[in-house]
Amino acid sequence: MEFGVVRKDVETAARVGRLSTAHGSFDTPVFMPVGTAGSVKTLSPRDLVELGAGIILGNTYHLYLRPGHERVRRLGGLHRFMSWGGSVLTDSGGFQAFSLGSAREHGVGKIGVFPGRPLDNPLSANVVDICPVGALTSTRFRFAERVWYLDKKPSLCTGCDVGCNVTIEHRRGRIRRYKPRLNPEVNDHWLCDFGRTTAERYDELPRLLAPRIRKDGTDNDLIECAVENLLRLKAGHCFLIVMRGAFPINVLNSVKDCREVTHVFCATANPVQVVLAASEQGRGILGVIDGSSPKGIELDTDITQRKKFLRDIGYKR
Numbered sequence: 239m240e241f242g243v244v245r246k247d248v249e250t251a252a253r254v255g256r257l258s259t260a261h262g263s264f265d266t267p268v269f270m271p272v273g274t275a276g277s278v279k280t281l282s283p284r285d286l287v288e289l290g291a292g293i294i295l296g297n298t299y300h301l302y303l304r305p306g307h308e309r310v311r312r313l314g315g316l317h318r319f320m321s322w323g324g325s326v327l328t329d330s331g332g333f334q335a336f337s338l339g340s341a342r343e344h345g346v347g348k349i350g351v352f353p354g355r356p357l358d359n360p361l362s363a364n365v366v367d368i369c370p371v372g373a374l375t376s377t378r379f380r381f382a383e384r385v386w387y388l389d390k391k392p393s394l395c396t397g398c399d400v401g402c403n404v405t406i407e408h409r410r411g412r413i414r415r416y417k418p419r420l421n422p423e424v425n426d427h428w429l430c431d432f433g434r435t436t437a438e439r440y441d442e443l444p445r446l447l448a449p450r451i452r453k454d455g456t457d458n459d460l461i462e463c464a465v466e467n468l469l470r471l472k473a474g475h476c477f478l479i480v481m482r483g484a485f486p487i488n489v490l491n492s493v494k495d496c497r498e499v500t501h502v503f504c505a506t507a508n509p510v511q512v513v514l515a516a517s518e519q520g521r522g523i524l525g526v527i528d529g530s531s532p533k534g535i536e537l538d539t540d541i542t543q544r545k546k547f548l549r550d551i552g553y554k555r
């Protein structure tokens with residue numbers, strides 16, 4: 239078989255090629271009449287010659303099913319069987335074994351699982367990614383989007399602390415699917431089924447679309463106080479802890495040990511004012527005014543009074 243370029247367009251990349259096989263030559267690009275199972279429906283071989291067809295298509299898998307490769311061989315091979323002297327392109331047909339599910343009603347086989355061996359392990363959905371022709375698809379994603387419209391962002395799966403590398407494919411503010419992103423050190427080419435369905439769980443979490451104030455505690459009045467102040471602050475990701483009958487300074491180290499805390503603005507019993515900044519995204523805390531401005535310099539009597547006060551309230555002994 240030989241191929242050569244016979245003409246090129248000087249302004250574009252367009253070109254005409256010529257492919258020569260043992261059964262003749264034809265120019266490319268070429269329209270190939272489809273003779274899947276050994277005949278081009280409604281046309282005779284002579285019609286094809288008169289139409290100038292240089293090559294026609296066949297399908298190995300369909301020919302294997304019907305009329306069967308033994309019969310084709312017995313009748314002199316595919317060219318004699320089709321009465322066609324020109325070139326024939328047959329694809330291997332191997333992938334049709336996977337992709338012909340929709341043709342089952344026509345008596346053609348369908349890919350399935352081995353009898354008694356269901357595909358139900360925690361990594362089963364990876365078959366979607368290793369199917370060579372994209373014939374195996376996920377039930378959730380199937381026909382949900384045209385893949386070429388999807389935007390892609392590299393990210394990490396948040397399903398557990400393994401942190402598998404993923405590509406998030408999304409459109410119009412909705413995550414449509416997670417695909418594994420190669421990282422030989424972490425997840426190689428794979429994702430577990432739980433991680434792969436993270437996108438579905440995100441759909442069910444309203445707080446991702448609208449941030450919420452989370453509350454917790456043992457005293458309803460203090461919870462209410464914290465919520466009320468957070469609603470007034472309207473600041474992004476921040477924590478407010480309200481205490482009664484306790485010293486904020488005593489819990490400070492525990493608060494600092496919390497991995498999500500990057501900055502502590504104050505731990506105080508003073509009146510506090512919060513300095514905020516606002517942008518088109520939202521509001522954030524820049525700092526606080528903790529207590530009031532000094533009214534003078536501490537005297538000996540003030541020191542005595544301060545220490546007595548701290549002993550009286552139980553802060554110092």
Ligand code: SF4
Binds near residue numbers: 398401425430
């Ligand atoms: S894909 Fe699975 S193993 Fe990997 S981070 Fe997500 S949940 Fe964890």
